Amino acid sequence: MRSDARANRDRVLAAAEEVFGKSGNAGSTEEVARRAGVGIGTVFRHFPTKRLLLEATIVRHLTLLAETARARGADGEAGAAFRRTFREMVSGAPAKLALVALLEESADSTGPAHEVEAAAVVVRDAVEELLTRGQQAGEVRADATVDEVYLLIRALTNARGEQVVLDGAVDIVLDGLSPRRSG
Amino acid sequence: MRSDARANRDRVLAAAEEVFGKSGNAGSTEEVARRAGVGIGTVFRHFPTKRLLLEATIVRHLTLLAETARARGADGEAGAAFRRTFREMVSGAPAKLALVALLEESADSTGPAHEVEAAAVVVRDAVEELLTRGQQAGEVRADATVDEVYLLIRALTNARGEQVVLDGAVDIVLDGLSPRRSG
Amino acid sequence: MRSDARANRDRVLAAAEEVFGKSGNAGSTEEVARRAGVGIGTVFRHFPTKRLLLEATIVRHLTLLAETARARGADGEAGAAFRRTFREMVSGAPAKLALVALLEESADSTGPAHEVEAAAVVVRDAVEELLTRGQQAGEVRADATVDEVYLLIRALTNARGEQVVLDGAVDIVLDGLSPRRSG
Amino acid sequence: MRSDARANRDRVLAAAEEVFGKSGNAGSTEEVARRAGVGIGTVFRHFPTKRLLLEATIVRHLTLLAETARARGADGEAGAAFRRTFREMVSGAPAKLALVALLEESADSTGPAHEVEAAAVVVRDAVEELLTRGQQAGEVRADATVDEVYLLIRALTNARGEQVVLDGAVDIVLDGLSPRRSG
DNA sequence: GATGAATGAGAGTTCATTCAT
DNA sequence: CATGAATGAACTCTCATTCAT
Known part of the structure; x- marks a missing residue:
C-alpha cells in the first residue's frame, strides 16, 4: 500500500x-x-x-520552478535565456510565489521553515546562474544583483492586472x- | 461626545x-x-x-497617498518629480497598497466597493498626471502607459525585502x- | 419638565x-x-x-383591555354584551395578549411580576362579570368557568390566520x- | 460511524x-x-x-403528528375518532405546533421553507379526512371548514393553562x- | 492506512446596559 | 433629564485537529 499513500500525498499537494x-x-x-478526492483525515x-501542508506545497512549487529555470537556462544564448526565464517565472506561475508570502500571515509566525528556505535558495541560485551568465555575455547590466532581480521577479509575480499590462511592465523592467550605455 | 466618537473612529482606522x-x-x-484601546462593540x-472596516482603511490610505502624490508633483522639475513620487509611493507606504488586494480575498467577493474604486482612481489619476508631465518634458519614455506604471508601483509596494535591495530594484525600474536612446 | 418626562414615557410604551x-x-x-423618537438612554x-419595559407594556395593554371590556359589558343585553366583548378581545387586539407569553421566554424566567399578574386579574375579573351576567340571563351555558373562557380568549387571540377563518372559529366557540339543550 | 451520526442527529432534534x-x-x-450531550460543532x-435546525425540528414534529392522526382516525366510529384525535393533538403535543409560528420570527423572514409547508399540509390533510368522515357520519356540524378546525387546534395547542381547564375548554369547542339542532 | 463524524476554540456580529457629556 | 457612544457578554457559525471505526 506504499504506492497508494504516495499517490494520495501527491494529489493532496496538487490540490493544495x-x-x-x-x-x-x-x-x-x-x-x-x-479537491484531492480524499478524506480530511488523509490530509x-x-x-x-495546515502549516506543514502549506510549506510542503511551497517547497514543491519552488522545486519545480527551479528545475524549469535550470532547463531554460541551458538552452541557447545567455541574454535571451535570462529574459525568457524572467518572463516565464513572472507570467507562467501566477500567484504561486505568492504562497511564500502566506507563511508570514500564518498565526505562529515563526518564519519560514528550513525546508522552505532551502527550496527558495535553490530558486535564487538558479536565477543567479542565469543572471551571471547573462552579465558575462554582456547582455545584462553588470551592476544588477541577484537580490534585486529576485525581488523584481517576486514583485511582478504577485501583481494583479491584465496580461497585456503585465507584459508591458515586464518589458520596462527588462529594459x-x-x-547601460556609457559606463 | 461627538469629538470623542470621531477620535475613536480615527484610532480604530489607524489600528486597522x-x-x-x-x-x-x-x-x-x-x-x-x-490596539485601538476600545471595546469590540465600538469597532x-x-x-x-469587517468588510466595511477594511474598505474604510483602504480608502483612508489611498486618499493620503493621492494627496502626497499631488503635493510632490507640484514641486519643481517634471522628471525629478515623477521619480521622487514613484520612490516615495513604493518605499513610504510599505504593504499598504497591498490592502487593496485583500478585498479580493474577502468572503463575499463582490469586488471592491465603489468608494474604494473611486479612491483608487484618484491615486491612478495622480500618477497619470505625473507621468504625462514627465513624458512631455522628455524625461520619461513616451511609450509607457499609466497602467503599466501603476502596476509597477503596486508590485513594488507589496514586495518584501531589505531596503537597500528594494532601492536598487527601483533604480532598475526607473532606468x-x-x-529610450534611439527611437 | 415633569410633563415632558411623562410624555416620553407614554411614547416609549406605545412604541414598545x-x-x-x-x-x-x-x-x-x-x-x-x-420609533418613540427618543434616545436609548431615555428608554x-x-x-x-428590558424586562420591566415589557412588563409595563403588558400592564398598559391589559388595563386598556379591561376598561374596554367593562365599557362594553355595561351596554344592553347580557348575552349579546358577552359575545360582543369576546369577539372584540379576540379580533381587536391581535397579537397583543401574546405579549404575556413573552414573559415566559424571558431569560431569568422568574415568572410574571406582581404588577402583570394584578393587571391580568383585572382582565379576568372583567371577563368573569360578563360571563356571570350572561349565565344569569340564561344566555351562556351555566357550566362554563371563567378560566375556561379566559383560556379560549387567550388561545384565539394568539392564533394566526385569515380574518374570515378566525371569525368562523369564534362562531364555533360561541356556539x-x-x-345546552337538555340541561 | 454512520449509525453514531444518525443517533446524534436524532438526539439533537429531540433536544431542539x-x-x-x-x-x-x-x-x-x-x-x-x-442537552443533546454533543459539541456545538456537531449540531x-x-x-x-439555526434556521435549518428549527425547520427540521418542526418537520419532525409535524410528521409524527400526522402519523398519529392517521393511526387514530382509522380506529372505530367516525365522530369519536375525530374528537379523540382533536383532543390528542391539543393535549399531547403541548407547545409544539407553536414552533411553526417561530419561523415567522426568524431573522431573514423568508417565510417557512417548502419542507415545512409540505409537512404542515400533511397534517392539515389528516385533519381534513377525519373532519369529512365525521361530517358524513352526521357527528360533526356540516358547516365547519378544515381551516377553522385546524385553527382551533393550533390555537388550543399553544394555550397555556392547567390541564383540567384546557380539557374543559376543549369540551366547549367540541360542543x-x-x-346543530335545527339546521 | 483511510475515513469522516465529533470537537471546541475563536471569529464576526448583536444588543442590553452604563455613563460621560 | 436626555442623549448616544462605549462596553462586553452571548450568540451563530467556521475550521483545524483528533480519533473511533
Whole structure:
C-alpha cells in the first residue's frame, strides 16, 4: 500500500497548490481534501498541520520552478535565456510565489521553515546562474544583483492586472536590466 | 461626545491599518479593537462589518497617498518629480497598497466597493498626471502607459525585502522608464 | 419638565407595544427608542431593564383591555354584551395578549411580576362579570368557568390566520358556549 | 460511524424540540448542544444554520403528528375518532405546533421553507379526512371548514393553562363542533 | 492506512446596559 | 433629564485537529 499513500500525498499537494494559490491562507483544509478526492483525515495523516501542508506545497512549487529555470537556462544564448526565464517565472506561475508570502500571515509566525528556505535558495541560485551568465555575455547590466532581480521577479509575480499590462511592465523592467550605455 | 466618537473612529482606522497591513484579512477585528484601546462593540458601531472596516482603511490610505502624490508633483522639475513620487509611493507606504488586494480575498467577493474604486482612481489619476508631465518634458519614455506604471508601483509596494535591495530594484525600474536612446 | 418626562414615557410604551407586538421578545430596545423618537438612554431611564419595559407594556395593554371590556359589558343585553366583548378581545387586539407569553421566554424566567399578574386579574375579573351576567340571563351555558373562557380568549387571540377563518372559529366557540339543550 | 451520526442527529432534534418548544426562537443552539450531550460543532455539522435546525425540528414534529392522526382516525366510529384525535393533538403535543409560528420570527423572514409547508399540509390533510368522515357520519356540524378546525387546534395547542381547564375548554369547542339542532 | 463524524476554540456580529457629556 | 457612544457578554457559525471505526 506504499504506492497508494504516495499517490494520495501527491494529489493532496496538487490540490493544495490550487486552493492556496487561489484563496490564500483562507483556503480550508477541507476544500483541499475535497479537491484531492480524499478524506480530511488523509490530509492530516500526511501533513499533521495546515502549516506543514502549506510549506510542503511551497517547497514543491519552488522545486519545480527551479528545475524549469535550470532547463531554460541551458538552452541557447545567455541574454535571451535570462529574459525568457524572467518572463516565464513572472507570467507562467501566477500567484504561486505568492504562497511564500502566506507563511508570514500564518498565526505562529515563526518564519519560514528550513525546508522552505532551502527550496527558495535553490530558486535564487538558479536565477543567479542565469543572471551571471547573462552579465558575462554582456547582455545584462553588470551592476544588477541577484537580490534585486529576485525581488523584481517576486514583485511582478504577485501583481494583479491584465496580461497585456503585465507584459508591458515586464518589458520596462527588462529594459532597465539591459546594459547601460556609457559606463 | 461627538469629538470623542470621531477620535475613536480615527484610532480604530489607524489600528486597522496596522493590523491588516501586517496580517492581511486574517487579522481579527478584536485585535484591531485591542490596539485601538476600545471595546469590540465600538469597532462595530463605527464599521458595521469587517468588510466595511477594511474598505474604510483602504480608502483612508489611498486618499493620503493621492494627496502626497499631488503635493510632490507640484514641486519643481517634471522628471525629478515623477521619480521622487514613484520612490516615495513604493518605499513610504510599505504593504499598504497591498490592502487593496485583500478585498479580493474577502468572503463575499463582490469586488471592491465603489468608494474604494473611486479612491483608487484618484491615486491612478495622480500618477497619470505625473507621468504625462514627465513624458512631455522628455524625461520619461513616451511609450509607457499609466497602467503599466501603476502596476509597477503596486508590485513594488507589496514586495518584501531589505531596503537597500528594494532601492536598487527601483533604480532598475526607473532606468527602464527613462527615455529610450534611439527611437 | 415633569410633563415632558411623562410624555416620553407614554411614547416609549406605545412604541414598545408596536415593536414587541410584532417581533416578540426579539424586538430590540433600540428599535423601540427609534420609533418613540427618543434616545436609548431615555428608554432605560424610564424602564431600567428590558424586562420591566415589557412588563409595563403588558400592564398598559391589559388595563386598556379591561376598561374596554367593562365599557362594553355595561351596554344592553347580557348575552349579546358577552359575545360582543369576546369577539372584540379576540379580533381587536391581535397579537397583543401574546405579549404575556413573552414573559415566559424571558431569560431569568422568574415568572410574571406582581404588577402583570394584578393587571391580568383585572382582565379576568372583567371577563368573569360578563360571563356571570350572561349565565344569569340564561344566555351562556351555566357550566362554563371563567378560566375556561379566559383560556379560549387567550388561545384565539394568539392564533394566526385569515380574518374570515378566525371569525368562523369564534362562531364555533360561541356556539359551544351557548346554553345546552337538555340541561 | 454512520449509525453514531444518525443517533446524534436524532438526539439533537429531540433536544431542539425541547429547547425551542420551551424558549422559542430565543433558545440558543448551544443550549440544544448541551442537552443533546454533543459539541456545538456537531449540531452545525448536521444543521448548517439555526434556521435549518428549527425547520427540521418542526418537520419532525409535524410528521409524527400526522402519523398519529392517521393511526387514530382509522380506529372505530367516525365522530369519536375525530374528537379523540382533536383532543390528542391539543393535549399531547403541548407547545409544539407553536414552533411553526417561530419561523415567522426568524431573522431573514423568508417565510417557512417548502419542507415545512409540505409537512404542515400533511397534517392539515389528516385533519381534513377525519373532519369529512365525521361530517358524513352526521357527528360533526356540516358547516365547519378544515381551516377553522385546524385553527382551533393550533390555537388550543399553544394555550397555556392547567390541564383540567384546557380539557374543559376543549369540551366547549367540541360542543361547538357538534351538529346543530335545527339546521 | 483511510475515513469522516465529533470537537471546541475563536471569529464576526448583536444588543442590553452604563455613563460621560 | 436626555442623549448616544462605549462596553462586553452571548450568540451563530467556521475550521483545524483528533480519533473511533
